[in-house]
Amino acid sequence: MELTFWGVRGTCPIDRKDATRIGGNTPCASIETARGDWIVIDAGTGIYELGRRLAAAGPRPKRLSIFFTHFHLDHVQGLPFFEPLRDPGTEIVFYSPAEPRDLRAHLGRLMGAPFFPVAFEATASKKEFRRIDGRTIRVGGAAVSACPLNHPQGSVAYKIEEGGAAVVFATDTEPPAGGVDGWLAEFAREADVLVCDATFTPREYAAGRQGWGHGTWRDGAKLAAAARVRRLLLSHFSGWHTDRTVRAIERRARAVFAASDAAREGMRLSLPSA
């Protein structure tokens, strides 16, 4: 499968000269499976560019699956501007931890008057709404499962597996004080790639950010070591973090878990099937 990052910035999109390497769009990643299925994780502002590329490339995939980790603005705010939403030939299956009718209502409110001129239900794509719970869901050749995370109003991690390769997305989570989330470590065990929250530096976290539902590069590196993953990609960076800050974060994380890097907008990874 092919993993591409379209946005790795948490909270609010930014556009600053000192933060171009990592990029300024909020969370969105896509996975194109070996069988050609399209899986999208979150619809932050990064999804705008994904939609533009899909529309420009044509023939675009006829079926997309979008998985929401939760509904905080930074994870949904790009959806109204996602080009395939307006294409009558595209079928989009939306997944989230919420009941299907609630998921549908949340997206309707996101695009409701007076915040957006076209109602979500009036957009031309065909839509389906499904809840992801404890079961594993098949999307074409891939298997997708979820694990609850510690985050205000809840969030989930997703694991996408195909042909023996596994990617885990675990942004928007805060570990227990000084420790590792045991459920998440088990969920991510021996994954090829773990994408993990690195919103704060340890110093920022210590200065009154406990309980905000986010962690640090140190938490990510400790989790990666405990889960014995192959590679850690830190993500969901604060808008305060410049490229220089993120380089320092990478260096420090590597001292705890050697195979650590920052995820970057535009980064592509091929994960070969066994």
Ligand SMILES: [Zn+2]
């Ligand atoms: Zn977030």
Ligand SMILES: [Zn+2]
């Ligand atoms: Zn959140």
